[in-house]
Amino acid sequence: MAMMLLAAGRSLRSILHPRLAGAAAAFSSAPSAASAAAAEAERTIREGPRNDWSRPEIQAVYDSPLLDLLFHGAQVHRHVHRFREVQQCTLLSIKTGGCSEDCSYCPQSSRYDTGLKAQKLMNKDAVLEAAKKAKEAGSTRFCMGAAWRETIGRKTNFNQILEYVKEIRGMGMEVCCTLGMIEKQQAEELKKAGLTAYNHNLDTSREYYPNIITTRSYDDRLQTLQHVREAGISICSGGIIGLGEAEEDRVGLLHTLATLPAHPESVPINALVAVKGTPLGDQKPVEIWEMIRMIATARIVMPKAMVRLSAGRVRFSMPEQALCFLAGANSIFAGEKLLTTANNDFDADQAMFKILGLIPKAPSFGDEEAPAPADTERSEQAASM
């Protein structure tokens, strides 16, 4: 973009009256007061992803003027991804409620009275039927969530889930699981069964984390991510905003993710869905501007990641969601429910895709690099920037 403007400035000067040319020169050389978002986006485009981000660097990107941050998030997004493509994932709760953990935002914790009824692991037919429906509705990734602390000591259930993974992978879908903490051997078994990705969110910054969960540590979470990475499974890890954290905590979360040995393949950005009965039941809703700031910062500091506009999307209007896609989000959860809370209506999402010119992203298997945007998209991109 800067190059295009420079080139335009030069050719303008060559055809203008000398006095006007002087004014044009003054315009093109006016101090640009480039924001950190502009500088880091340009560096990301030039040098590619990096894992040596300092926290102040990410804070400076995050603190950039909002429209500038949005613009440069869009710039990185269009450089790295096919910008019209949006991944559709369906998340199904295969084992609901009765969880021993104390995550303050979660209606599935047995410690809070939210009226949620605990259920056993769903049977194979029901899970496969849900996956089939999700595929027919356009989802390419099927994610199964189980409300428990860890998979250790759950051999029968775990073996059942391995079966589900094999079957759903056989249907031509990417498969993801979120089953709490897992050990290295379990990660390896999931990989062998055909698992594409494992979700394990860090939720918030290391400093704020003890305010949200006390029953497992931040390092426990990082340990699970390490097991997943070592097994060769893609990592899906992000967090939630609106937990009462400070902006520095949002930056802290992004900093931890962006300095992992490899950036997560997917980074879900969730806006808290406050559920009555949980300790965070009265939190005030997150503003769209806060989501845009998180998404654009995540896009600039982790350029190749699928940045997922996740929980809380149901509260945002189509124009608000459009700004999130522009800022760099390229993945959503599709389907009526997100584990136990409401999600966007299927027909409304289809209408949104049509109006915004979005297209579903095809599934991707194996470890190949994401293809560069097609030349045609680069041209569209140049024309529209």
Ligand code: SF4
């Ligand atoms: S977020 Fe997961 S681990 Fe925490 S209480 Fe809910 S189901 Fe349990």
